[in-house]
Amino acid sequence: MIKAEVDTIERISTGMSGLDDILGGGFDPERIYLVEGAPGSGKTTLALQFLLDGAKRGEKVLYVTLSESESELRLIATRHGWSLQGVSIFQFMPPETSLGPDQEMTLFHPAEIELGETTKMIFEKVREINPVRVVFDSLSELRLLAQNPLRYRRQILALKHYFARHGATVILLDDLTTDKKKARPDDKLINDISEGAEDDGMPAFKKKLTPAEIALVVKHLRTLQAK
Numbered sequence: 001m002i003k004a005e006v007d008t009i010e011r012i013s014t015g016m017s018g019l020d021d022i023l024g025g026g027f028d029p030e031r032i033y034l035v036e037g038a039p040g041s042g043k044t045t046l047a048l049q050f051l052l053d054g055a056k057r058g059e060k061v062l063y064v065t066l067s068e069s070e071s072e073l074r075l076i077a078t079r080h081g082w083s084l085q086g087v088s089i090f091q092f093m094p095p096e097t098s099l100g101p102d103q104e105m106t107l108f109h110p111a112e113i114e115l116g117e118t119t120k121m122i123f124e125k126v127r128e129i130n131p132v133r134v135v136f137d138s139l140s141e142l143r144l145l146a147q148n149p150l151r152y153r154r155q156i157l158a159l160k161h162y163f164a165r166h167g168a169t170v171i172l173l174d175d176l177t178t179d180k181k182k183a184r185p186d187d188k189l190i191n192d193i194s195e196g197a198e199d200d201g202m203p204a205f206k207k208k209l210t211p212a213e214i215a216l217v218v219k220h221l222r223t224l225q226a227k
Contacts, residue, residue: 015049055086
């Protein structure tokens, strides 16, 4: 009975038919997914296609950007021949730029103030728009604001729980650095692809790909990383 109910859940299109086929129809709704890749690998393009698909369906969609400016996002869309009509863009402005003279003195660490203000402003925008689809760009900037792994992980969990309560399907973008590539051995990659990586929002592919096919995917990833 539980399996039958799960199989009847309507998936959300990624905006790309090929990726939808690989994922068995798209993303499971109301989940958080991590899209990780090197700069210039197409993360922003993928994210925009995801939101544009929702906008075409009449859904409220939101792009939260801590890295790309709104003008840069619109330029990317224009080069692909897309219009961002229907896509709400929230370009985050660092809190310190809006602080008045009477707000500059504080007993708190500046990083704590910036991180807290960032999260607060994001939550306020989500409450205002109530989007069905959200893109968060990017975790690299959030990691810089957090300054230590514990504070960063707490913020990720806060985002996850908040979006879960609001029923949104979320894509988190993150840069894949050289250090992170080296830190993930092939066995870990194979296991993540096969069993899924819940923390990263990666679904399990063991029912869609054979072990040999998964090994080929990992080999191909390593080839791309070496370039």
